[in-house]
Amino acid sequence: MKKQPNFLFIVTDQHRADHLGCYGNKTVRTPNIDAIAAGGTRWDRLYVANPICMPNRASIMTGRMSSLHGARHNGIALSRDHTTFVELLKDAGYRTGLIGKSHLQSFTGLPATNRYEPDPELHTPREELRDAFKDNRHSKDYDLEIALKWDRPLAQRLTGDFYGFEDVEIAADHADQASGDYLLWAREQRPDFDSLVGRKNALPDNRIKAPQAWRTAVPEELYSTSWVAERSQAWLSARASSDAPFFLQMSFPDPHHPFTPPGKYWDLYDPADIVLPDSFGKGDLPPIRAMREAMEKGSDPRDNQNPFTVTEAEARALIALTYGSITMIDDAIGRVLAHLDALGLAEDTVVIFTTDHGDYMGDHGLMLKLLLHYQSTIRSPFIWRDPANPAGGVVEGGAVESGLASSIDISATILARAGVQSFNGMQGRNLLGSSPPDCVIVEEDSQRRMTGFDRPQRVRTLVTERYRMSLRHGEDWHELYDLQADPQEMENLYDDPASAEIRHDLTERMLKRLIDLQDRAPLPAYRA
Template sequence: MSKRPNFLFIITDQHRADHLGCYGNDTVKTPHIDSLAAKGTRWDRFYVANPICMPNRASIMTGRMCSVHGARHNGIPLSKDHTTFVELLRDAGYNTGLIGKSHLQSFTGLPATNQFEPQDGLTTPSIALRDAYKNNRHSSEYDLEVAPKWDRPLSERLTGHFYGFDHVEVTADHGDQASGDYLLWARTQHPDFDDLTGPDNALPDNRINAPQAWRTAVPEELYSTAWIPDRAEAWLTEQARQEAPFFLQMSFPDPHHPFTPPGRYWDMYDPADMMLPASFGHGDLPPIKAMKEAMEKGTDPRNSQNPFAVSEDEARAIIALTYGMITMIDDAIGRVLARLEALGLAEDTVVIFTSDHGDYMGDHGLMLKLLLHYQSIIRVPFIWKDPKTTQAAVDTGLGSSIDIAATILSRAGIQAFNGIQGRDLLTSKPPKAVLVEEDSQRTMTGFDRPQRVRTVVTDRYRMSLREGENWNELYDLENDPYELRNLFDDQSAEVECVRQSVMETMLRRMINLQDRAPFPAYRA
């Protein structure tokens, strides 16, 4: 083992912790990911800093909470003024590569929901003075991932590195709608590739009838989940000839919706065999009631990023398709792990596996994510397979996405930058609580205003407080693991004591996570 290890950092998208064999799921087939846990450490209680793509990916990159780095929700890019752990690896001599999904910048190109609105009777500030930040990340350097503008490879449009990555081959979007560098490649492989994608070009199938699900005409070998390991293997082959250590982030845009696993992965799992979550059909929070009512009345389009209610048959169908996507990812990971072995790199490479957030996937009768912080969307897998050890272990302490950066830097022997908020998972004690933040930018079914939610998770409890609403949440995870009984309004003395204690824990954790950057220039 060299003094400076290599790193293969694998991220999936919208992948809840219990959708892996090593996390207790006996239906979905994930032998290669399970093999990492069989010889590494699996964190049983690992939580996101934010259950949304862009914010949590920014927190992974910086080791800092969203309220600090400012990418509070999708549509706000990670500022290039913020230091990433990949930049520190690069600075220390690592070769750095990103293959697959980045989503550190926006890729839809759609207008933002929240915009400055001039008020009648008041002088409107100049454009440069309408935001608290003069550099509000609206310039062209933050449009690098916008799919409609992706006419040539990202690497050709860069000046210098990309958040610390010298090598970039990026996928934007999800399912058979994936774009970016991947789409440029796919079009060279099949001149009429665009005629294979989307629901209008889907293959006929009578088995699945569920929102955002269609049998894609894209063949397995041209699907993004196949392209990513192809490119990763090629990059790793180059690294085997280099003296410098490497860090490769291999990031899959699946198993995120739309639910379009290609080829044999489409019908690999039978919906009739899928178990519904224990909480399916339960839940009386206002938005859950509203989503169920909208489904029954047919007033919810269920074709956007917003969460929606589903029937039992729809839930089983979507779970089956999601398992197909997960198994395809697992097969891709198996290919790359085999190439590491064949190149003689495995004995020097730390392999890490996680996801950016989860999915309700039928919990309380819902699909997707946003605003209700059940375990299914805030708890994600985290596996650390280090060649220094071969013993399987399970860590039951609380961990967070903000801890990933500090742990990698520590293992690489690199001092972290001032202001990093995460801890080294391998050498430090877990905190009493982890914090989850979420700010929305739009209304959705069950919410008549954008939401601001803060959640604290302790060894036993999960509490979520939201601004501007007359309801909050408190669950005893020890006695109510499926979060069926909301205790927040329970007036008993016992629950009142718990509520105050957890609220104090949340406040102390929020104080602890106040920013400690920048360094002062002088004493005073």
């Protein structure tokens, strides 16, 4: 392999770790992803820095927690003033490309819910002085991913690169509602493409009845998953004759809701064959009780981004559809890997697989994500296959790393393998050249009220080898689980007197880790 290897960085969306064969799932079929793990190393306990799309994607890009890079929730763009690891690769001579989902900026165009509200009785500062940062992400540089403004390819609207990516072709949003450059392409293939998408244009199917699920009329070859694979193959072909190393991020918008796998993937899995989690329907946390009551009363719309409860039949149906989306992605990955090999690039390319966060997928009777940090939402798959580096896990049958890790570690690991020094302030560690920590932190800062919550939430979670503890600002309930004795997280020990000493120890460890994660950039003007 070259001194500077190529990288194929594969990212899926809202995809829990145990929805892969190589992570122990006996139902979903993912032979191509499993093959990556079989030839490399699979991290069993990598946790997200934040279990929300934009914040964790920004943390992967910067190697920093969301409390530092500022993209704390969806709708808050990653500032162009923050350095990304892709910029460092580009600076070191890498050709960089992004095909698929970016979500470093908002694609809805909706204003943040906590926008500055002028007080009519006081003098209102001019706009650039209304935030702690003068660059408050409200310029046109942060409107690039808004779906309604996507009248021409993103590459034509850029000045310079896009967070370090020289080549960009974006699919925003999810499922058969994906937009962006992908939608422009789909309309070129079929001028009537808009008549194929959405629930109102769905094909009839009387078998599946569940929230946010419809049988899309979009054919497989025009679906976003196929487009991401096709455009990635084209990008790789263009790099085959170049001596410069490359970094390609191939980012799929699925298996995110709504649940619309196309063609044969719609009924590839029978809901009757789906085994529900042991925790289904269990759990007495205040928001779970409130969501369950709202479902029974019919007062929860269950048609938006907020988590909701489901019946057993609905859960089986939605999991089956999700498995269909995952297998479609796996098939697409197989085509790209075969193309990489046919181009003669496989022996020089590190292949990495991860996702931005997970999904409840029936745990405790819940669907989607947000605010409750069960393992299904905060634990992500991470697989590293390095054909020429034994430290990357080239082991017969694959290797498993069981130590704690975080999504902020991904950037530092890629940079170290590329022989590029990290920037000052990167908080992640090189997973291939350092020892695991004794704990990791997960952050979440919500922007709005949701069913079961009467106020926006601020949550901090500590995960250790044995425990998961989550503390909430402004609430009178918190969580503590013994993951060894209770892997389904069904017995909350936080208020158990017998667990008081454990809780105190974990609280101290959380405080120390939060102190450690305070910013170290910029450097001081003197040395100790």
